[in-house]
Amino acid sequence: MKLEMLDTSIFIAYVVGLLIIALWISRNEKAEGRNTEDYFLASKSLPWWAIGASLIASNISAEQIIGMSGSGYALGLAIASYEWMAAITLIIVGKYLLPIFLKNGIFTMPQYLEQRFDSRVKTTLALFWIAVYIFVNLTAVLWLGGLAIQTVAGVDWMFGMIFLAVFSIAYSLYGGLKAVAYTDILQVVLLVFGGLLLSYLALVEVSDGQGFIAGFSVLTHELPGHFDMILSPDNENYMNLPGISVLVGGLWVMNISYWGFNQYIIQRALAAKDLKEAQKGIAFAAYLKLLMPVIVVLPGIAAVILYPQLTSPDQAYPSMMELMPVGIKGLVFAALVAAIVSSLASMTNSISTIFTMDIYRPLQPNKSQNHYVHIGRIATLVALGLALITAQPLLGQFDQAFQYIQEFTGVFTPGITVIFLMGMFWKRTTSQGALSAAIGSAIFSFALKFTFPDLPFMDRIGLVFLLCLALTVVVSILTASKEGDESSNQSVSLDEVSFATDRGFNLAAIGCVIILTFFYVTWW
Structure with a gap:
């Protein structure tokens, strides 16, 4: 498939x-002076709508659009649990975790761990996150993005990856988080519009022109197994989504770790003007998450009927773009690229933040603010360079990239979740206890994987979480008694932290629960 001149x-x-737009935002920023708070936390001035939009733009990328659409092709609507359960997770993060982080005025997640425990825990987790962001997240986004550009535009995947890397650098390297967050607003509008339009056209095509409602009826009638939200043990995809575990098991551990303790996600909320603004942004993002399966999963299900002979599920979304008329195809392609470069910019900004603030600054503590910003930019370039080199060797052999990412990160997710939750809510947690969770997570995960190979990875995550706990x-x-540090530091104290939320946030939370209940009851 090739793009026409208009596209x-x-x-x-x-x-x-x-x-x-990005350069304009960056020039305004330059007039105010540049320090680490300006560059890494957007001067702590983000409004709720920018926070919510940027959260989703950072989250929805190639591995979400292409990978989750591919999983929709392979196993159906059940993969939407990742999106819908994330909406509830965001509400929990907004009410119980954000107040603690904002009260402590942190830049990064490792910084909180140093306040709560010690530099060993901080450095261990900082190095881990940098490695995962570069060799799992960045590589996945670049690889799937390169394949999408090759499928849609006919450009070689390597040139596609280079274009995505250069494009993300061009608009984010100078302006930092503020340039990323405000351009994310445009990205999300384009992403939602393009995704909804593609879903609409797909349903119309499925129904042979009878309308999108008729198309949805055709899908539910022709592919009833693709609309089972809770998979039974005899389902061939049960290993990926093990039944009721998506509601009460390991998916909660994964979601809380991703939305609550993931630097490139939570960094947007840390940059809020105040706690109330951050919570409104979180609630806004939760409702956008409810919409995401319509944008990313539904086209994959429709592709089962329209393109039944695909050699790889991850070809579903790019192939569906053939339905687009000339002109609109270019717009939807722009939406896909928008999601990709937004996530690249967010990830590289967070990598540079963690490296600069948690690794480099303690080694060089007396440098100027401009020096640290400069180091952050160098870290961005190095991270993207490494990801470009390793993307194809690491991900070129996998069929469903989204499931691969979940499986790999699931090795360490339980330990990270335990470290933060215990550190925040149990005063007696020690640094040694935290490090044991980090090490134990990997040991328990690999032990269970090889001892019980038939155990679904989501159930394994739940068990490893309990063992680490x-x-x-x-x-x-x-x-x-050996550490003798009175529960480490004062940051553990919740005495001055208020978990009260205003009426608007509470109503948003109730509405989210009602909508999700309807979804699961309808497609149980």
């Missing part, structure tokens, strides 16, 4: 327009 012109106009309690009790 290419629209796409070029989008690229140029985004760069102009028990290990942390035992080790903390045994080492409390």
